[in-house]
Amino acid sequence: MKYNLIIVDDHKMFLDGLLSILNSENDYNVLLSSKDGSHIAKYLEINPDEKIDLIITDISMPQLDGISLNKIIKEKNQHIKTLVVSMHSDVEMIDDLIENDVDGYVPKNAEKEELLKAIQTILQGEKYFSKEIKDIYLQNKLSNKKKESVKLTQREVEVITLIAQEFTTQEIADQLFLSKHTVESYRKNLMSKLNVRNVAGLTKYALKMKYIEH
Amino acid sequence: MKYNLIIVDDHKMFLDGLLSILNSENDYNVLLSSKDGSHIAKYLEINPDEKIDLIITDISMPQLDGISLNKIIKEKNQHIKTLVVSMHSDVEMIDDLIENDVDGYVPKNAEKEELLKAIQTILQGEKYFSKEIKDIYLQNKLSNKKKESVKLTQREVEVITLIAQEFTTQEIADQLFLSKHTVESYRKNLMSKLNVRNVAGLTKYALKMKYIEH
């Protein structure tokens, strides 16, 4: 009896690669492969009785991102396992995934053997997170004991967004109907909260958090 | 007679995928696959007589990025064709690649068929750039007629890199053994060249061009 898999990745070529790796194994039957998470969500809705064992998914996808897709999957089909294969290894993302009950995470620069091991482990009911991911996660958790999660308030996000959009303090003050002193306070607090030295640091943070587009 | 290929990509899994795609074709013989561009550079130096037809490479790689690798390849081995397979589709990057005589560019979300077509086309001595790439390129070139290609000098790149790394003018001056006036001149010229207003704009540009890491 073969396991039934579904693969989602918007990089078609990667999808092809994964497919040929899995097809060369005898245990797996790839039911469906798609470059769009929303297809999968619809498929699950239409075919509730289909026996699916594992869904392998990327994180960044155009229509429906991997995290949301995972949420949708797990909401209605707790028995379906999910494995994320991605090139992003931010702590925030890993946090997000763990909270959403993902069963495993393997970076795209992992070896083929590791991927297969991850699939096997997960199908046996265990979790699989690759060493790199665990390291990043732990290291960050340990070093951030005091810092805790740096959370910006709504107003702070507004200000840092405008700063990263190259507006001057006065312009930001005008736009938000604030005193320029207030905006300066925000900038100061932002820098100290985020532990950066100047606008360059704030801009990088805004980009990382996707407050502005690249 | 098979064609000899070399593949470079730091995403091991993608590499495996590419390999299995190419191995399923009969015309190609993958001599070497590596996740590090510098290996390839060394290999070419050690084996100057090896007959290599095509090198397929990613752009963003840890040790030696695709653009630099391409430059090294083309400097000593004009007969070797190069195909870039990447997920980045910025105009600047495409510009860079064309200037460095890359023979083709296919995005990672392309179909397997397109990849094979690209390889065939290039091996026949023509260039192959996928439609998406050509579109992005043309659209941007047309809208940027006046801007022209903004080229930064080596020194300018050094300065903008340090600016984006949150160093102050004085610190940059000290590091580069320049007067702070000089550094200020550079910053001013950079802003006017790149048409940005301040450090935030410079930082975003530095990130886009990957002068610094995210």
Next chain:
DNA sequence: ATTTTTTTAGGTCTTTCTACCGAAGTTAGC
């Protein structure tokens, strides 16, 4: 209901940035 956080704003002072100016030696392109 009380405490904490957020939002707002002011002052002072130093440093840095940005905008102008000019200029000279070096390198590279034509």
Next chain:
DNA sequence: GCTAACTTCGGTAGAAAGACCTAAAAAAAT
């Protein structure tokens, strides 16, 4: 060889940013 671009440095001056401080009303959390 000439010209253009690059690299370097200087001055002046004003705007903005960044380092300190305090503080109070509003909102959120406990």
